[in-house]
Amino acid sequence: MDHTNTLMQRARTKIVATVGPACREVEKLVQLIRAGVSVFRINTAHGTMEQRNQILADIRKAEAEVGWPVGVLVDLAGPKIRLGELFQDPTTCPPGAEFRFIKGDKPAAADEFTCTYTTLVSELQLGDTVMLADGTVSMVVVGKSADEVKCRVVGGGILRSRQGINLPGTKLSVASLTEADMTNAIWAAKNDIDFVSLSFVRSPVNVLLLKELLKAQGCNAMVIAKIEKREAMDQLTEVVAAADGVMVARGDLGVEIDVAEIAVSQKRIVRECQLQGKPVIVATQMLDSMHHNRRxxxxxxxxxANAILDGADACMLSGETAIGEFPVEAVQMMSRIMLATEPLLWDKSYRTSEIQINATDVHPITAAAVRGSAVIVEQLGAKLLVVVTRGGGTCRIRSKQRDFVPTIGVSDSKSVLRRLSLYWGVTAIENAPVHDGPALRAYIDAWGRSQGIIQKGDRIVFVTGTNFYPMAQNLLVVHEAE
Structure with missing residues (x-):
């Protein structure tokens, strides 16, 4: 089977899939890749280091079998605040009932709760809102002493041990990087992971601290800021500028802010990422019902579909692939929706190519060359745009143009090619002779013919560089297939 041809027929919007018990075997991972997955997510909130080592090894085996680069995203759990063990598990919380958060880790009565965040009792104040179990139970603080906080149930429900706690509007002193996060980040660095995402980002400083940690380990992984706190929304421009990419983490965000604001917040985040030329992933409950249903x-x-039309570079599946009953079908369905939606982007009113991208981390000559290449491609009716990239920045800016001329990314770095797996509309191919212009043009010419996308007389535009500007892509070449 010609796997590369299959790759060229995929959706331009990328699919991120979470690895879990439902898809850990190499054979299943291969099926997911061929169904449309470009990036696999390893969630460090679950499992052991040994299990993560095995998952990564299996992903690399699956990548080798399909024959094209596949990215890996390590998701740091962050300072997730959780209930301790309940005295009565589960505990019913009817509206109007009162419960107490106490210090320590062992409740002595059914109305006592403990918490993994040891300073919770000290930091909660009268009137603060406490959301539990992804917002299914809500309480308000009505009393406080040195050793406990009394809360009254506003929105009733059922709680179980170790479920999450969200504290919207409460200023917490918890560190952005936990000890476990630092251990997992160092593991990611030592294993040449492509993307590392940071949960519960509150400010750009959180992102920069993770970048420094990875850099100290000699790691060039892209840092993805997960937007799921009100504080991050309040500093959105600065957080996006500090990050290499962003994830719209709608699960906790929908608890931290009014759920009615989620759609508008998603559009704000995606738009800011477009303006700054950063890739953005939309995540959480995208095909949630496919945990147990085929449709x-x-x-x-x-x-x-709306995430794609908003401008998302990728959509993520979480439990659908990790623990769902139909992981392959979920990926296939997401790919079908993408392929059905993307033709709307032919309408220029849906494109982002008219947006003035302010990508301050990309050389201005490179940015200008990419803008010019889009004009040349359109005027000449070129069949392919080939980008030679050192670190992936040129392909990242190109991906934001959202036109339908296939973009091929080539590099002499396998890690760079894997990072291209997150960029909209960019297909990475390996083993291209990137340092020899004539040889590269001949290679792409032959490759395009073998895929049935290039014929005699077709034009191919190359974006590459010369030694005059070693840090910029300053050369555009038009090649006509003979």
Whole structure:
């Protein structure tokens, strides 16, 4: 089977899939890649280091089998605050009932709760809102002493041990990087991971601290800031500028802010990423019903389509692939929705090519060359745009133009090619002779013919560089297939 041809027929919007018990075997990972997955997510909130080592090894085996670069994203759990063990598990919380958060880790009565965040009792104040179990139970602080905080249930429900706690509006002193996060980040650095995402980002400083940690380990992984706190929304421009990419983490964000604001917040985040030329992933409950069903709801299908039209570079599947009953079908369905939606982008009103991208981390000559290449491609009716990239920045800016001329990314770095797996509309191919212009043009010419996308007389535009500007891509070449 010609796997590269399959790759060229994939959706331009990328799919990120979480690895879990439902898809850990190499054979299943291969099926997911061929169904449309470009990046696999390893969630460090679950499992052991030994299990993560095995998952990564299996992903690399699957990558080798399909024959094209596949990215890996390590998701740091962050300072997730959770309930301790409940005295009565589960505990029913009817509206109007009162419960107490106490210090320590062992409740002595059914109305006592403990917490993994040891200073919670000290930092909660009268009137603060406490959301539990992804917002299914809500309480308000009505009393406080030195050793406990009394809360009254506003929105009733059922709690279980170790479920999450969100504290919207409460200023916490918890560190952005936990000890476990630092251990997992160092593991990611030593294993040449492509993307590292940071949970519960509150300020650009959080992102920069993770970058420094990875840099100290000699790691060039892209840092993805997960937007799921009100503080991050309040400093959105600065957080996006500090990060290499962003994830719209709608699960916790929908608890930290009013759920009615989620759609608008998503559009704000995606738009800011477009303006700054950063890749953005939309995540959480995209095809949630496919945990147990072969088909999604109509609302879920619409959600995926709207994320694409908003300008998302990638959409993420979480439990659907990690623990769901139909992981391959979920990826296939997401790919079908993407392929059905993307033709709307032919309408220029849906494109981002007219947006003035302010990518301050990309050389201005490179940015100008990429803008010019889009004009040349359109005027000449070119069949391919080939980008030679050192670190991936040129392909990242190109991906934001959202036109339908296939973009091929080539590099002499395998890690760079893997990072291209997150960029909209960019296909990475290996083993291209990137340092020899004539040889590269001949290679792409032959490769395009073998895929049936290039014929005699077709034009191919190359964006590459010369030694005059070693840090910039300053050369555009038009090649006509003979």
């Amino acid at each position: 999604p709801t109509r609302a879920e299908a619409t959600d995926v």
